[in-house]
Amino acid sequence: MTGKLIQAELKSVEATVEELADFTEISVERLMEIIEGGKKPTVSEGIAIAQFFDLDPMILIGGRA
Numbered sequence: 001m002t003g004k005l006i007q008a009e010l011k012s013v014e015a016t017v018e019e020l021a022d023f024t025e026i027s028v029e030r031l032m033e034i035i036e037g038g039k040k041p042t043v044s045e046g047i048a049i050a051q052f053f054d055l056d057p058m059i060l061i062g063g064r065a
Contacts, residue, residue, distance in 0.1 A: 002060055003035040009053045024048035 010020065017035070021028045026045055033039045041049060046061035 002040060003038060005059065006031075006035050006049065009055070013053065015052075020049065020052055023052045 006020075010017065017028055017031050020026075021031055024031075024045070026048060030045070034041050034045070040062065041060055043061050047057045049055075050057035050060050
């Protein structure tokens, strides 16, 4: 779910994984684990990713918005 959301948001804002990595200071490899591997982001990763997309971080770290 999280990976698909990130993919959709990247497409929506016409951004690349590399741009997300630069903004969040999360490696491209780790982001790809989250996007493709179904891994959950840590709390700090979820907050950083949510800030990039202007989303409620709870969506990415397992809570409900």
